[in-house]
Amino acid sequence: MATLNIGDCLGAAWAQYRKNMLTHIVATVLVTAIGNLFFGLLTGPLLVGYMRMMRAEEAGQPVSFTDVFRGFDDFGPALLAALLAGILVAVGFCFCVLPGLLLLPLVPLALHEVADGEKDAIQAIKTAWGQLRPNLFMALICSFLISVFAGIGALLCGVGVLLTLPLAYLGAYHMARQMSGDPRVVIAL
Template identity: 25%
Template sequence: MNHYIFLIMSQKVIYDGNPDAYNGLIESGYVFRMGDYINRGWEIFKQYPGGFIGFGFLSILLGGVGGMVPFVGVGVMYSLTAGYFIVADKIAKGESYEFGDFFKGFDHFLQLMIAGVLIQVFAGVGILLLIIPGIYLAVAYSMVVPLIVLGKLEFWPAMEVSRKVISRNWWMFFLFGIVTGILASLGIIALIIGILITLPLYYTMAYAAYEDIFAPVHEDAADMIGQIGEDAGDDPAH
């Protein structure tokens, strides 16, 4: 029995927070289903509209205050962004959730702050030099936040995994960003009420893309761990 426990724990170590687990995805590529992500994001939002709208209001306020403090403000903004992904993930998995879960992104504050500062520096320098490199990096790093808070990667591996995976289908992510950005802009046109709806929608749709493209890596790991557990149950020595 002990050797099965060791195998289960070793598989968790292999997949939990290990960027190498994404190598197959980087090498093989994936299908980008934009329409599905928009619909899925809407369905997730509808499960908890009051919570998303309420947090959207708070995140705008807190982000404005936090933005006054260099570096720390970046960490605050990215931690607030992480909250959307954390709650969306719980809803998608059918897990229980509460309003306080929106603030669990702050559990990863340091990693998110470092990633955020580096992304802004890299993208900013790219834009200053030739514009195009900055746009490329801004899109390529768009999945860093969920990779840190859901994929349990540290800031640099998360940045590299996001860049390499998105680069396999960069133009679709770019188009997706334009479409969801337009939807978010409609909220600005509709003033405060609109942005409180479209801002969370922007992130639930982004989560839907993460769920479809990146999350299967974790599901494969879970299936493997589950199979080891079943084998342990069949072991006569158990």
């Protein structure tokens, strides 16, 4: 599997965000609001749709914030991958904070696999683990930096999260793209 370059990951996230900021903000609001409205159950399918939107945008195709709903095409695998990966992360946090932190990138990696066409949630998680295992330390640092960016927005009276949470989603997407070894990864948009 591919190695993770944090600078390229964050640089690609920023470049993609800057190119189409309003669409990413609205897509993030949809994912977060609808996901929270349904107690997180729809977050997996919505994030799969958002990842598909990001991939289409990288390929130069026109995108819309409504593309987040394209994840419902694979509702079952997206829901199950998000739930199972989330449970694994939660169990990791129960044993100590560090195992949970190390497993945290498993969720976007598994959802990325579903977004790329994996129809079996268990296989998506297995593949994600295979990608994460050789990159544990770098993925931990990348996830931490992505979380810091998102957290900065929350400090600005909560309103700033509208600007920073899309960067967190984009960063997680580009981290998953790099770790999957996908040759279509675009660094500079």
